[in-house]
Structures are given as C-alpha cells and as structure tokens.
Amino acid sequence: MNKMQTSEYLVGKVLRSHIAVTIMVTLTATLSIVINGLVVAQGLGADALVSFGLATPMLILLSAIAGVFSNGGSIRCARYIGVNDIEGVRRNFSTVFFASIVVGAIYGLALFFGADLLGDAFGGTPEIRGLTADYIRAIGLTAIPMLLAQDLLNYLRMDNNQILTTIGIVATVVVNTVFALYSVAFTDLGMFGIGMAMCISNIVGVIICMFHFLRKDRMLGIAKPNEVKTELVSICMAGLPTAINRGSQTLKNFVLNSFLLSIAGTAAVMTLSVQTNVYQFLIAISTGFGILVAMLCGMFYGERDTDAIRATLRKSCSFGFLLSAAVGVILFIFAEPIAMMFIKSGGDLDMATTCLRLFAFSQPTSTLCLILLYMYQSMGNLLLSNVISLTRGALYVILFSVAFAPVFGLEMVWLSAVVADILSILTIIVVLRIKTGKFPRRAEDFIMFPKGESKVEDIFNASVSNNINEVMNISRSVEEKIVEHGIDREKAQRVALCIEEMACNVVDHAFSDGKTHFMDIRVMKIGDDLVFRLRDDGKRFNPLNAELEGHLGIKVVKATCKSIDYRYSVHLNNTRVVI
C-alpha cells in the first residue's frame, strides 16, 4: 500500500466508523423540529401547518445565532484545548454562556412582544396570522434555553462527556415529543403549546447538562470573563460561515413563503413546509459528513498535510455522494407515503409528492456542497465557505424560483435546491479559477490554503503495515532522503533514530491485537524545524505514558528532539516530533 492509499485507508476507516454516530447525533438535534411538524400536521390541521412553515424562519434565525456561539465558540475553544490553556477554555466558555443569555433575552423579548406584527408581516388569512403569532411568541420564550442548550451540548462533547451529551439530546427530544402531543391532545394552546414544548424540553436539556459541572476532572467552568470583547469578536468571526449558512436559509424561507403565497396561495406554502420538514431530517446526512470532514481537515490542516486533506475530500465525496444518492432514490420512490404523513389526500398531496420527488435530486449535491463548505471553514477559508453558504442557501434558490416559476410552474421552486447546489459548485470553480489561475479538475484542486500561511516542505512520506522490517528499512533510508533536501546530516540522523523508536513502538504496542493496521509516516520542513509525524489506526497508545513505565525508546526520542506531542482523535494515534 503506498502513501496516498494509506491516507485514504485511514480516512476511509474513520469515515466508516464515525459517520453513523455523527448522523444520529445530528439527526436527533433536528428531530424535535420534524416531530413538531408532524404533530402540527396531524393534530392541528392545515392552517397550523402553514403557520408552522411561515414562522420557521424565526426558528432558523435562532438556530443561526446558536450556531455562531456554539460552533464559533467551539472552534476557538479547540485551539485553547490544543495548547492546554485551561484559562482560555474557561474564558471562552464564559463568553459564550453570557453572550447567549444576553442575545437570547433580546431576541426572545423582540419575538414575544413583536409576535403580532411579525404574524401580520408573514401574511396569510387572519386565522393563519393568529396561529403564526402564537408560535412566534413561544419561540421568543424558547430563545434563552435553546441557545444555552446548544452551547452546553457542543461544549460537553469537547470536554469528553459523551454520555451526558447523549442523555441531554435524547431527553430534549423525548420531553419535546411528550409535551407537543400532550398540548395537542389535552389543551387548547394550539401553536403556542407546540412552541412551549420546545421551550420546556430545552430547559430540561440545560438542567441535565448542568450535572457536568459536578465533575472534578472537567475543563469547563465559569471564569470571570476577561478580554470578553476580543474573545466575542473572534468567536463571531469563527462562527460566521455557520451564521451565513443558516441566515441564508432564513432568508430563503422568508422570501419563498411570500413568493409562493403571492403566486400559488397557502397550498404551496404548506408544500414548502413539508419539504422543509423532510429537509431538516435528511440534512443530518449531509451535515454528518460535513462535521466529520471539518474534524479531519481541521486536524490535518494543523499539520499542513495536503495528502490527508486530499484523501479526506476524495473519500468523503465518493462515500457521501453514494449514500446521499441512495437516500435520494428512497425519497423519490416513497415520496407519496412520506407526504401523506403531513397531508392526508387531494391536490395538495399530489403537489407535496411532486415537490419531494424533485427535492430528492438535491440529496447528493447537498452533501457535496456541505463537505466543501465545512472543509473550507475548518481551514479558515471564510471566503469560499461563505460563498457556498450564501449561494446555495439563498441566492440561487431565490433567483431560480422567482425567474422560472412564473413561466414554467411551481416545479421550478421544488427543483431549485439541486440547481442551486450545482450552480454553487460552479461558482466555487470560477472563484478558484480566478484565485489560482486554473480550473480545478481533481479533488486536490479544490483545496486552497488561506494566503500568508507558512509553507511546508514535504521531505519524506511512507506507509508501513505491521512489520518491523519495513520500519527499519524506512529508518535506514530516510537519512539520505533528508540530506538530498539540503538538510544537515546530523538532523537527518536524529529523524532516522526517532522513526525507529516511535514506529517500532507502534508496531509493538498499538498493533499488538493481531489485526492488520497501517501507519502513515511523514517528515516535513517547517521554517528551521524538521517535523516527523506518525499517524496509525492501532489501539490507543500514548508513547509519552511509556516513559513513565521506564521505556528507553521514548527517553531516546526526548534526548533527540525539541518537542514531542501526542493526541488520540477520531480513533487515530497521532504523534508529532519536532527536531
């Protein structure tokens, strides 16, 4: 297996082992919205479903604010964790926590007291306007608990509390479902009751997450927020693509709702509401791939490992495309029974079925777009991630719908998602052509490091399986390869020694389970330093712990290098030695 194949093998293994869980977690997060849509459709009737669709932009906007704080905050927080800066972690968390309360209060009060105005602005019959206002009022009350719940669920995962995160997510969904059903069956609260189900479930989620702070080994904590202003600006900048992505969806829903009301009436708005519900469910697949890609590319970007980023992009695109295409085929075939979950029968059902069938075509393209978006976001390339967010999220959908629907019919609106995705990818191709001077033809051509990054000179790449002799061959041949790059022999010898010690340790300890494993060895020059990086898919093995057990090998490496660090992420051992 060569170097590129090893990168693809390791990335493919991570994708296969993580994608199901990531999709489930993402799915659970949006499940409440889908369940509420179903409860509204089955329990409160067509007018309520229309008002649910009309008020959705307010919920998406709230989710956009939550995305800025939780995603932007966690991106910043990960950097503090990387350098073991606990004060920074707590300052960051405190900033996000208090900012969520302040912004949630402002947004909540604005919705609560402006609900009637907004209900009228969104349009529809007087009954629909009343229902929309009721729902918006309840969304206002949900603002603070929802922002805090999203922050906590995101941060708890980083603080290694997967169990409480899972309990929090499941409890939020269960409580929301129970209260939504109770509200519809036993009260006359109507849409306000549906909104209150979200509010109560998020409060429960926050209370559950608070148990994390009883743990003694936690990193998170409330610190006196110093330099809040700087931290808040950095968090907002890091979370900007998330905000633009969700803000674009808010804009798209708002404009399309108004447009559909004006050209086709409430039936079309109801159909869009059905599509939005199905979208909330299926987007978990695309987002799941996106989140995994962000995690991997963020890690590889830190090492400036273009091979690994290329492998991630190639593997995730092919795997994501196939899985999403399969889901698209299922949606196409079962469009009618799925639509019947929301609309019982008649012409409205036919319209919703057609809508879902055309929407099915956007599944693979949506996954490709989100993979690119998250890759660019993780690499700090805000321009390209924002271009994707804005164009596929709102601009092209609105332009295509408004330009072609009046002439060719409503099908153009239902088809706009896939058209917007394709145009968005074409836009990226044009931007890359302008920026790099050539059209991207292969996966790696889509990778663009932000300007001003320090250059990494690749010196040596190799791939090794469970074989000590292979390790020794590499250790013995690496010296000459390094010297060929004009680097002095003494440094090259230090690298050879480190490779022997570290890679043999991996074969002896991490690969001791008898299964086939691979490790990826890379030597690069960054500034004046030579950096040796080892990544493998063996069992968790921290070489720095081996020193405590008296192993000579790690002591030899420490004598030879400037620094050594180890991390275990996404089930891969990663060791980095600076010489």
Place this chain on the structure above:
Amino acid sequence: MSITKNANKLTIAVEGKLDRTSAPELEAKINEVMTEDINEVEFDLAKAVYISSAGLRVIVGVQKKMSKIEGTMVITNIPELILEIFTETGLSEILTLR
C-alpha cells in the same frame, strides 16, 4: 562492528548505527566471544552514528555482566548525539563514559 579480544579484555568498536537491526547481531557476536575470563570491556564509539534503545539494551546487558563479576566496562570516544542520549536516558549515571 568489530570485536577484538586481548587477554581478558574485549574492545568493541561500534560503527554506524547501533539500531534494532544491528543490535541483535552485535549481541550475538559479543556472546560468542564473551568467555568467563573476560573482566574488562571497552565500547569504542568513535565511528558510531547513533545508538537506539535496542543498542542501549545491549550495552546495559554487558554492563550488568561486568558488574556481576566485579569487572570493568568503559565507553570511549562518544559522539555528541550519543552523549546526549546517555545523559537524557540517565545511563550516564550507571555507565563509565570517557
């Protein structure tokens, strides 16, 4: 690598890299010539490039044998990189370096 025997003294000249490949070979050679009358060993590292943990274990093994019979072992002509390794690993405390 070369080993010369002179009366009750062994002189082991290490050349190149004493690593996981060459260390077992050296250990086997030493065991071949290490007779009961040997009570003095010298590791000459003038031509050595580096010593990995596998090589260090061979050296420590010989040191233990010498200590057991109250013999002596010295390491001479130590290059800078190897001296760093002896120091960092703590072996400079138990070995005689010259």
